[in-house]
Amino acid sequence: MNFKIKGKEGNARVGELHLQRGIIHTPAFMPVGTTATVKGMLPENVRSLGADIILCNTYHLMLRPGESIIQQIGGLHKFMNWPRPILTDSGGFQVMSLAALSKRSDDGVEFKSHIDGKKHFLTPEYSIQIQQTLGSDIIMCFDECTSFKATEREVYQSMTRSMEWAFRSKNAFQNTLSSTLFGIQQGGVFHDAREESAKRLIEIDFEGYAVGGLAVGEPQDIMFDVLDNSIPHFPDNKPRYLMGVGKPGDILGAVLRGVDMFDCVLPSRSGRTGQALTRMGAINIRNARHAKDPRPLDPKCGCPTCKNYSRAYLHHVCKVGEIISAILLTWHNLHYYQELMSGIRSAIFDSKLSDFARQFISMQKKGDIPPL
Numbered sequence: 001m002n003f004k005i006k007g008k009e010g011n012a013r014v015g016e017l018h019l020q021r022g023i024i025h026t027p028a029f030m031p032v033g034t035t036a037t038v039k040g041m042l043p044e045n046v047r048s049l050g051a052d053i054i055l056c057n058t059y060h061l062m063l064r065p066g067e068s069i070i071q072q073i074g075g076l077h078k079f080m081n082w083p084r085p086i087l088t089d090s091g092g093f094q095v096m097s098l099a100a101l102s103k104r105s106d107d108g109v110e111f112k113s114h115i116d117g118k119k120h121f122l123t124p125e126y127s128i129q130i131q132q133t134l135g136s137d138i139i140m141c142f143d144e145c146t147s148f149k150a151t152e153r154e155v156y157q158s159m160t161r162s163m164e165w166a167f168r169s170k171n172a173f174q175n176t177l178s179s180t181l182f183g184i185q186q187g188g189v190f191h192d193a194r195e196e197s198a199k200r201l202i203e204i205d206f207e208g209y210a211v212g213g214l215a216v217g218e219p220q221d222i223m224f225d226v227l228d229n230s231i232p233h234f235p236d237n238k239p240r241y242l243m244g245v246g247k248p249g250d251i252l253g254a255v256l257r258g259v260d261m262f263d264c265v266l267p268s269r270s271g272r273t274g275q276a277l278t279r280m281g282a283i284n285i286r287n288a289r290h291a292k293d294p295r296p297l298d299p300k301c302g303c304p305t306c307k308n309y310s311r312a313y314l315h316h317v318c319k320v321g322e323i324i325s326a327i328l329l330t331w332h333n334l335h336y337y338q339e340l341m342s343g344i345r346s347a348i349f350d351s352k353l354s355d356f357a358r359q360f361i362s363m364q365k366k367g368d369i370p371p372l
Helices: 045-048 058-063 067-073 075-078 093-095 124-134 150-172 190-203 220-233 248-256 268-271 304-308 311-320 323-349 353-364
Strands: 004-009 012-019 022-026 030-031 054-057 086-089 102-104 111-112 120-121 139-141 181-186 210-211 240-242 263-265 274-278 281-284
Touching: 004 240, 012 323, 012 353, 022 030, 030 054, 054 058, 054 124, 058 086, 058 120, 058 124, 058 139, 067 075, 067 124, 075 086, 086 124, 120 124, 124 139, 150 181, 150 190, 150 304, 181 190, 190 210, 190 220, 220 248, 240 248, 248 323, 248 353, 268 274, 268 323, 274 323, 304 323, 323 353
Parallel strands: 030 263, 054 086, 086 139, 139 181, 181 210, 210 240, 240 263
Antiparallel strands: 004 012, 012 022, 102 111, 111 120, 274 281
Protein backbone atom coordinates (compact mmCIF):
# COMPACT_ATOMS: atom_id res chain seq x y z
CA MET A 1 0.00 0.00 0.00
CA ASN A 2 1.17 3.50 -0.80
CA PHE A 3 -0.64 6.68 0.21
CA LYS A 4 0.26 9.91 -1.58
CA ILE A 5 -1.06 13.33 -0.58
CA LYS A 6 -1.47 15.40 -3.75
CA GLY A 7 -2.77 18.62 -2.27
CA LYS A 8 -3.99 20.30 0.92
CA GLU A 9 -6.20 23.15 2.03
CA GLY A 10 -6.13 23.69 5.76
CA ASN A 11 -6.57 20.24 7.30
CA ALA A 12 -8.29 18.83 4.21
CA ARG A 13 -6.23 16.56 1.96
CA VAL A 14 -6.65 15.20 -1.55
CA GLY A 15 -4.64 12.09 -2.33
CA GLU A 16 -4.25 8.67 -3.86
CA LEU A 17 -4.26 5.37 -2.02
CA HIS A 18 -2.43 2.84 -4.20
CA LEU A 19 -3.42 -0.80 -3.72
CA GLN A 20 -2.65 -3.82 -5.86
CA ARG A 21 -6.14 -3.87 -7.38
CA GLY A 22 -6.38 -0.15 -8.09
CA ILE A 23 -6.03 3.44 -6.96
CA ILE A 24 -8.48 5.04 -4.53
CA HIS A 25 -8.84 8.78 -5.02
CA THR A 26 -9.34 10.47 -1.67
CA PRO A 27 -11.42 11.87 -0.09
CA ALA A 28 -13.40 8.77 -1.08
CA PHE A 29 -16.88 7.46 -0.40
CA MET A 30 -17.25 3.67 -0.32
CA PRO A 31 -20.66 2.25 -1.29
CA VAL A 32 -21.69 -0.50 1.12
CA GLY A 33 -22.13 -4.04 -0.20
CA THR A 34 -22.73 -5.76 3.15
CA THR A 35 -23.47 -9.23 1.79
CA ALA A 36 -21.33 -8.98 -1.37
CA THR A 37 -23.73 -6.74 -3.27
CA VAL A 38 -24.58 -3.05 -3.30
CA LYS A 39 -28.34 -3.46 -3.09
CA GLY A 40 -30.13 -2.64 -6.34
CA MET A 41 -26.93 -2.12 -8.36
CA LEU A 42 -24.77 -4.11 -10.77
CA PRO A 43 -21.04 -3.89 -9.95
CA GLU A 44 -20.22 -2.33 -13.31
CA ASN A 45 -22.81 0.39 -12.69
CA VAL A 46 -21.34 1.15 -9.27
CA ARG A 47 -17.95 1.53 -10.91
CA SER A 48 -19.34 3.69 -13.73
CA LEU A 49 -20.48 6.23 -11.15
CA GLY A 50 -16.89 6.70 -9.98
CA ALA A 51 -16.58 4.36 -7.00
CA ASP A 52 -12.99 3.13 -6.55
CA ILE A 53 -13.70 0.78 -3.65
CA ILE A 54 -16.66 -0.85 -1.88
CA LEU A 55 -17.21 -2.20 1.62
CA CYS A 56 -18.36 -5.69 2.59
CA ASN A 57 -19.07 -7.12 6.04
CA THR A 58 -17.16 -9.95 7.67
CA TYR A 59 -19.88 -11.00 10.11
CA HIS A 60 -22.62 -11.30 7.49
CA LEU A 61 -20.41 -13.12 4.98
CA MET A 62 -19.27 -15.50 7.72
CA LEU A 63 -22.90 -16.48 8.28
CA ARG A 64 -23.93 -16.60 4.62
CA PRO A 65 -22.57 -18.06 2.41
CA GLY A 66 -19.46 -18.65 4.58
CA GLU A 67 -15.88 -17.70 3.82
CA SER A 68 -14.95 -21.23 2.68
CA ILE A 69 -17.53 -21.18 -0.13
CA ILE A 70 -16.37 -17.76 -1.29
CA GLN A 71 -12.76 -19.00 -1.26
CA GLN A 72 -13.74 -22.07 -3.33
CA ILE A 73 -15.35 -19.80 -5.94
CA GLY A 74 -12.12 -17.84 -6.25
CA GLY A 75 -12.33 -15.16 -3.56
CA LEU A 76 -14.67 -12.28 -2.85
CA HIS A 77 -13.72 -10.22 -5.91
CA LYS A 78 -14.57 -13.01 -8.34
CA PHE A 79 -17.57 -14.10 -6.29
CA MET A 80 -19.26 -10.70 -6.62
CA ASN A 81 -17.69 -9.63 -9.94
CA TRP A 82 -15.91 -6.59 -8.48
CA PRO A 83 -12.25 -6.57 -9.61
CA ARG A 84 -11.29 -3.40 -7.74
CA PRO A 85 -10.40 -2.90 -4.05
CA ILE A 86 -12.68 -4.12 -1.27
CA LEU A 87 -12.59 -3.09 2.39
CA THR A 88 -14.11 -5.50 4.87
CA ASP A 89 -15.50 -4.37 8.20
CA SER A 90 -14.31 -6.70 10.94
CA GLY A 91 -17.68 -7.43 12.56
CA GLY A 92 -16.99 -5.07 15.44
CA PHE A 93 -20.02 -2.89 14.75
CA GLN A 94 -22.26 -5.95 15.16
CA VAL A 95 -20.92 -6.26 18.72
CA MET A 96 -23.06 -3.18 19.43
CA SER A 97 -25.88 -3.45 16.88
CA LEU A 98 -26.59 -7.10 17.75
CA ALA A 99 -25.87 -6.73 21.47
CA ALA A 100 -29.04 -8.63 22.37
CA LEU A 101 -27.72 -11.63 20.43
CA SER A 102 -24.14 -11.54 21.67
CA LYS A 103 -22.00 -12.19 24.75
CA ARG A 104 -18.71 -10.33 25.09
CA SER A 105 -15.54 -11.34 26.89
CA ASP A 106 -11.87 -10.44 26.63
CA ASP A 107 -11.41 -13.47 24.37
CA GLY A 108 -13.99 -12.38 21.79
CA VAL A 109 -17.71 -12.26 21.09
CA GLU A 110 -20.20 -15.11 20.96
CA PHE A 111 -22.96 -14.32 18.49
CA LYS A 112 -26.29 -16.03 18.20
CA SER A 113 -27.09 -15.96 14.50
CA HIS A 114 -30.02 -13.72 13.63
CA ILE A 115 -30.74 -16.20 10.80
CA ASP A 116 -30.96 -19.63 12.40
CA GLY A 117 -29.95 -19.17 16.05
CA LYS A 118 -26.64 -21.01 15.73
CA LYS A 119 -23.81 -19.78 17.93
CA HIS A 120 -20.58 -18.40 16.46
CA PHE A 121 -17.51 -17.22 18.38
CA LEU A 122 -15.69 -14.34 16.70
CA THR A 123 -12.23 -13.43 17.98
CA PRO A 124 -9.69 -10.95 16.61
CA GLU A 125 -7.72 -13.85 15.15
CA TYR A 126 -10.76 -15.43 13.50
CA SER A 127 -11.98 -12.09 12.12
CA ILE A 128 -8.59 -11.49 10.47
CA GLN A 129 -8.53 -15.06 9.18
CA ILE A 130 -11.97 -14.65 7.58
CA GLN A 131 -11.03 -11.35 5.95
CA GLN A 132 -7.81 -12.79 4.52
CA THR A 133 -9.67 -15.87 3.29
CA LEU A 134 -12.13 -13.58 1.51
CA GLY A 135 -9.20 -11.79 -0.13
CA SER A 136 -10.00 -8.33 1.20
CA ASP A 137 -7.69 -5.47 0.15
CA ILE A 138 -8.19 -3.38 3.30
CA ILE A 139 -8.72 -5.44 6.44
CA MET A 140 -10.05 -3.88 9.62
CA CYS A 141 -8.89 -5.01 13.04
CA PHE A 142 -11.56 -6.47 15.33
CA ASP A 143 -12.96 -3.92 17.77
CA GLU A 144 -15.83 -3.21 20.12
CA CYS A 145 -18.14 -0.30 19.41
CA THR A 146 -20.08 1.45 22.19
CA SER A 147 -23.30 3.42 21.95
CA PHE A 148 -23.58 7.17 22.45
CA LYS A 149 -25.34 6.56 25.78
CA ALA A 150 -22.49 4.48 27.24
CA THR A 151 -20.93 5.86 30.44
CA GLU A 152 -17.33 7.06 30.56
CA ARG A 153 -16.36 3.98 32.57
CA GLU A 154 -18.04 1.65 30.05
CA VAL A 155 -16.38 3.44 27.15
CA TYR A 156 -12.93 3.30 28.73
CA GLN A 157 -13.24 -0.42 29.50
CA SER A 158 -14.44 -1.07 25.95
CA MET A 159 -11.64 1.02 24.44
CA THR A 160 -9.06 -0.87 26.47
CA ARG A 161 -10.44 -4.17 25.22
CA SER A 162 -10.45 -2.88 21.63
CA MET A 163 -6.78 -1.93 21.91
CA GLU A 164 -5.94 -5.41 23.17
CA TRP A 165 -7.87 -6.83 20.23
CA ALA A 166 -6.01 -4.47 17.88
CA PHE A 167 -2.71 -5.93 19.09
CA ARG A 168 -4.01 -9.46 18.58
CA SER A 169 -5.36 -8.52 15.14
CA LYS A 170 -1.95 -7.21 14.10
CA ASN A 171 -0.25 -10.41 15.28
CA ALA A 172 -2.78 -12.56 13.41
CA PHE A 173 -2.46 -10.60 10.16
CA GLN A 174 -0.37 -12.32 7.48
CA ASN A 175 1.48 -9.73 5.41
CA THR A 176 0.77 -10.02 1.70
CA LEU A 177 1.21 -7.74 -1.30
CA SER A 178 -2.55 -7.66 -1.89
CA SER A 179 -3.86 -6.67 1.54
CA THR A 180 -3.26 -4.10 4.26
CA LEU A 181 -4.47 -3.71 7.85
CA PHE A 182 -6.13 -0.64 9.42
CA GLY A 183 -6.49 0.02 13.13
CA ILE A 184 -9.67 1.45 14.66
CA GLN A 185 -9.73 4.18 17.30
CA GLN A 186 -12.43 3.95 19.96
CA GLY A 187 -13.23 6.06 23.00
CA GLY A 188 -16.74 7.38 22.51
CA VAL A 189 -17.02 11.13 23.00
CA PHE A 190 -14.32 11.26 25.69
CA HIS A 191 -11.15 13.05 24.63
CA ASP A 192 -8.76 11.28 27.02
CA ALA A 193 -9.98 7.85 25.91
CA ARG A 194 -9.67 8.85 22.25
CA GLU A 195 -6.14 10.15 22.75
CA GLU A 196 -5.02 7.01 24.58
CA SER A 197 -6.58 4.84 21.88
CA ALA A 198 -4.76 6.71 19.12
CA LYS A 199 -1.42 6.47 20.92
CA ARG A 200 -1.78 2.73 21.46
CA LEU A 201 -2.74 2.15 17.82
CA ILE A 202 0.27 4.12 16.61
CA GLU A 203 2.52 2.05 18.88
CA ILE A 204 1.14 -1.12 17.28
CA ASP A 205 1.69 0.52 13.87
CA PHE A 206 -1.00 0.15 11.22
CA GLU A 207 -1.01 1.15 7.54
CA GLY A 208 -4.11 3.29 8.07
CA TYR A 209 -6.27 4.49 10.94
CA ALA A 210 -10.03 4.57 11.34
CA VAL A 211 -12.18 6.58 13.72
CA GLY A 212 -14.85 4.20 15.00
CA GLY A 213 -17.72 4.60 17.42
CA LEU A 214 -19.31 7.67 15.81
CA ALA A 215 -22.63 7.97 13.94
CA VAL A 216 -24.17 6.07 16.86
CA GLY A 217 -26.68 8.73 17.89
CA GLU A 218 -24.52 11.72 18.78
CA PRO A 219 -25.37 15.22 17.41
CA GLN A 220 -23.22 16.63 14.62
CA ASP A 221 -21.48 19.18 16.83
CA ILE A 222 -20.32 16.43 19.19
CA MET A 223 -19.12 14.33 16.26
CA PHE A 224 -17.07 17.25 14.96
CA ASP A 225 -15.70 17.94 18.44
CA VAL A 226 -14.49 14.33 18.65
CA LEU A 227 -12.86 14.62 15.22
CA ASP A 228 -11.21 17.94 16.16
CA ASN A 229 -9.60 16.17 19.10
CA SER A 230 -8.90 12.83 17.38
CA ILE A 231 -7.52 13.48 13.92
CA PRO A 232 -4.46 15.49 15.09
CA HIS A 233 -3.18 12.39 16.93
CA PHE A 234 -2.83 10.39 13.71
CA PRO A 235 0.22 10.57 11.41
CA ASP A 236 -0.11 12.79 8.35
CA ASN A 237 1.31 10.23 5.95
CA LYS A 238 -1.34 7.55 6.48
CA PRO A 239 -5.02 7.45 5.41
CA ARG A 240 -7.78 8.28 7.89
CA TYR A 241 -11.16 6.58 7.67
CA LEU A 242 -14.35 7.72 9.43
CA MET A 243 -16.49 4.62 9.78
CA GLY A 244 -20.22 4.61 9.08
CA VAL A 245 -20.60 8.37 8.61
CA GLY A 246 -22.46 9.30 5.44
CA LYS A 247 -24.72 12.34 5.69
CA PRO A 248 -23.40 14.78 3.06
CA GLY A 249 -22.92 17.60 5.58
CA ASP A 250 -21.11 15.26 7.96
CA ILE A 251 -18.79 14.12 5.18
CA LEU A 252 -17.90 17.67 4.20
CA GLY A 253 -17.29 18.67 7.82
CA ALA A 254 -15.07 15.62 8.35
CA VAL A 255 -13.06 16.34 5.18
CA LEU A 256 -12.43 19.85 6.49
CA ARG A 257 -10.97 18.16 9.58
CA GLY A 258 -8.64 15.86 7.64
CA VAL A 259 -10.60 12.64 7.01
CA ASP A 260 -9.88 10.71 3.78
CA MET A 261 -12.37 7.83 3.58
CA PHE A 262 -16.05 7.26 4.34
CA ASP A 263 -18.73 4.57 4.08
CA CYS A 264 -22.44 4.51 4.78
CA VAL A 265 -25.59 2.62 3.81
CA LEU A 266 -27.50 5.91 3.51
CA PRO A 267 -27.57 6.32 -0.30
CA SER A 268 -28.77 2.78 -0.98
CA ARG A 269 -31.07 2.47 2.04
CA SER A 270 -32.63 5.85 1.27
CA GLY A 271 -33.16 4.78 -2.32
CA ARG A 272 -35.12 1.74 -1.17
CA THR A 273 -37.41 3.91 0.98
CA GLY A 274 -38.24 6.60 -1.59
CA GLN A 275 -35.63 9.15 -0.51
CA ALA A 276 -33.55 11.02 -3.08
CA LEU A 277 -30.48 13.03 -2.11
CA THR A 278 -29.87 16.15 -4.19
CA ARG A 279 -27.63 19.19 -4.11
CA MET A 280 -30.59 21.05 -2.56
CA GLY A 281 -31.28 18.47 0.12
CA ALA A 282 -33.20 15.22 0.58
CA ILE A 283 -36.63 14.76 -0.97
CA ASN A 284 -39.34 12.15 -0.44
CA ILE A 285 -40.52 11.05 -3.88
CA ARG A 286 -43.69 9.61 -2.30
CA ASN A 287 -45.02 13.09 -1.59
CA ALA A 288 -48.07 14.06 -3.66
CA ARG A 289 -46.37 17.19 -5.03
CA HIS A 290 -44.27 14.96 -7.33
CA ALA A 291 -47.21 13.01 -8.84
CA LYS A 292 -47.53 15.19 -11.97
CA ASP A 293 -44.03 16.70 -12.08
CA PRO A 294 -42.31 16.10 -15.45
CA ARG A 295 -38.94 17.33 -14.20
CA PRO A 296 -36.00 15.15 -13.06
CA LEU A 297 -35.01 14.79 -9.42
CA ASP A 298 -32.23 17.32 -9.96
CA PRO A 299 -32.16 19.35 -13.21
CA LYS A 300 -28.36 19.65 -12.97
CA CYS A 301 -27.69 15.97 -12.30
CA GLY A 302 -26.23 13.83 -15.09
CA CYS A 303 -27.09 10.40 -13.69
CA PRO A 304 -29.12 7.89 -15.78
CA THR A 305 -32.13 8.40 -13.52
CA CYS A 306 -32.23 12.16 -13.98
CA LYS A 307 -31.47 11.92 -17.71
CA ASN A 308 -34.30 9.52 -18.45
CA TYR A 309 -37.03 9.60 -15.80
CA SER A 310 -39.40 12.19 -14.39
CA ARG A 311 -40.40 12.76 -10.81
CA ALA A 312 -43.91 11.71 -11.81
CA TYR A 313 -42.65 8.31 -12.97
CA LEU A 314 -40.48 7.81 -9.90
CA HIS A 315 -43.41 8.78 -7.67
CA HIS A 316 -45.61 6.24 -9.46
CA VAL A 317 -43.24 3.24 -9.33
CA CYS A 318 -42.37 3.99 -5.71
CA LYS A 319 -46.01 4.20 -4.65
CA VAL A 320 -46.92 0.90 -6.36
CA GLY A 321 -43.81 -0.83 -4.98
CA GLU A 322 -42.00 -1.63 -8.22
CA ILE A 323 -38.38 -2.84 -7.89
CA ILE A 324 -37.23 -0.27 -10.43
CA SER A 325 -38.01 2.48 -7.93
CA ALA A 326 -35.27 1.27 -5.56
CA ILE A 327 -32.87 0.76 -8.47
CA LEU A 328 -33.34 4.21 -9.98
CA LEU A 329 -33.25 6.09 -6.68
CA THR A 330 -30.18 4.17 -5.48
CA TRP A 331 -28.46 4.85 -8.81
CA HIS A 332 -29.17 8.55 -8.43
CA ASN A 333 -28.08 8.67 -4.78
CA LEU A 334 -24.79 6.90 -5.40
CA HIS A 335 -24.11 9.23 -8.34
CA TYR A 336 -24.77 12.20 -6.07
CA TYR A 337 -22.26 10.92 -3.52
CA GLN A 338 -19.52 10.29 -6.07
CA GLU A 339 -20.16 13.70 -7.64
CA LEU A 340 -19.94 15.28 -4.17
CA MET A 341 -16.59 13.59 -3.51
CA SER A 342 -15.27 14.59 -6.94
CA GLY A 343 -16.28 18.19 -6.28
CA ILE A 344 -14.57 18.12 -2.88
CA ARG A 345 -11.35 16.74 -4.39
CA SER A 346 -11.32 19.39 -7.12
CA ALA A 347 -12.00 22.15 -4.60
CA ILE A 348 -9.05 21.06 -2.43
CA PHE A 349 -6.78 20.93 -5.49
CA ASP A 350 -7.84 24.47 -6.42
CA SER A 351 -7.68 25.75 -2.81
CA LYS A 352 -11.39 26.59 -2.99
CA LEU A 353 -12.82 24.16 -0.43
CA SER A 354 -14.02 26.97 1.83
CA ASP A 355 -16.00 28.44 -1.06
CA PHE A 356 -17.30 24.97 -1.93
CA ALA A 357 -18.48 24.47 1.65
CA ARG A 358 -20.31 27.80 1.75
CA GLN A 359 -22.05 27.05 -1.54
CA PHE A 360 -22.95 23.55 -0.34
CA ILE A 361 -24.59 24.88 2.83
CA SER A 362 -26.45 27.57 0.87
CA MET A 363 -27.84 25.04 -1.63
CA GLN A 364 -28.84 22.53 1.06
CA LYS A 365 -30.95 25.20 2.78
CA LYS A 366 -33.20 25.40 -0.29
CA GLY A 367 -34.52 21.89 0.35
CA ASP A 368 -35.81 21.33 -3.20
CA ILE A 369 -36.68 23.07 -6.44
CA PRO A 370 -39.94 25.08 -6.24
CA PRO A 371 -43.10 23.06 -6.95
CA LEU A 372 -44.90 23.56 -10.26
